[in-house]
Amino acid sequence: MKANIPLRNFSDYFFENVSVGYSNQIQITSTCNAKCIFCSNEQNPFDIKRCSFRSLEEIEKVVWATNEINGSIRLNESLPGRISEGEAFLHPDLFKILHVIRRKFNNVIRITTNGSMLKPDLIKQLKNYLPIEVNISIPSINKEHWKETFNLQDEHYYNAINSFSIMSGYDIRVTANITPMPAWIGWKELENTFEFLSKNVQYTTIYAPGYTKDSKIVDKLKYDKMELSIFLEKMNKKYSLPYDWSLDPRKALYISYDLITNNIWKAYNNGSRNFLWLTSTSAKERFDKLIFELCLGIPINNTVIEVPNNSYGGNIECVGLWMIQDIDDVLKSLDFKPDQIFIPGGFLDKYGFDLQGDNILDLFKKHSSLYIGIL
Secondary structure (H helix, E strand, O other): OOOOOOOOOOOOOHHHHHOOOOOOOOOOOOOOOOOOOHHHOOOOOOEEOOOOOOOHHHHHHHHHHHOOOOOOEEEOOOOOOEEOOOHHOOOOOOHHHHHHHOOOOOOOOEEOOOOOOOOOHHHHHHHHHOEEEEEEEOOOHHHHHHHHHHHHOOOHHHHHHHHHHHHHOOEEEEEEEOOOHHHOOHHHHHHHHHHHHHOOOEEEEEEOOOOOOOOOOOOHOOOOOHHHHHHHHHHHHHHHEEEEOOOOOOOOOOHHHHHHHHHHHHHHOOOOOEEEEEEEEEEEEHHHHHHHHHOOOOOOOEEEEEOOOOOOOOOOOOHHHHOHHHHHHHHHHHOOOOEEEEEOOOOOOOOOOOOOOOOOHHHHHHOOOEEEEEE
């Protein structure tokens, strides 16, 4: 008699974590009480799945099976993005989840939130699970613009704004993230927001306002990258508030120079002389310069081509949201045959799938006459 293998019941969160491979990321819900005007769920050309509250039982199993975590434990920061993020403070078992984590790990627990649920009583309970870091999304200090951004009410605004000082009083580390929308709220209001944050946090992350070809509010989300870059530098100097913006056109790329150099020499020693580098629209100018500098003195021909993100359209330009179909379109349009093609792999999970479920191996098979490598 053949033995039956018992089926295991896990949520989509579990399988997504497996495919991404981040042990420090525990998404607990896709449920959200806001409807942000810049939310990708409303303007994506394909669906992002929303799941219910992740069960405490599954989270217990995941935490039990995890032996070591480097850095902070991040609740509800979903990568690569096939499942929607949600508002962690809505989870009915949030404090039980924190208790489960604290029984095993002393790492900082980082929770990203819109801040609307941060009432004093809830914050008081958080102090029992230190060290805690709460990262609050605050696109504007102006009440009416804040409410319209999140589609929330006065009480939610006051919860978020007042939470900064209350949490600091309980030794809860507070950071912030801003999605700047100067075309809508204006530069002065944006500066007022930075001034407020400079008095309440030590660090902020910038998320550029993205819009797709299906967006209905481009007028609020459009911006000039260089203008924003200069403004952020000015705010840093004026208010001493450090920030990180991954798309900053004046910032060095997040890429390993050693990795690129090693791949260049490996391909060169294998006889390749004509290299094609595919890069995102946002990184094109900086990547051009980088490849020129790294290849000085090496007798090879380099061509750098940007891959437009036609799947999303709009102003979506980063590698992390690439689709294999967009790369396929570029490769089909080539009017020359390179010896070696290099593609950044930051848009793939560890099994080679993009956000729409297409796999890079199928691209390799389709273009079998080309030698393609993943950086």
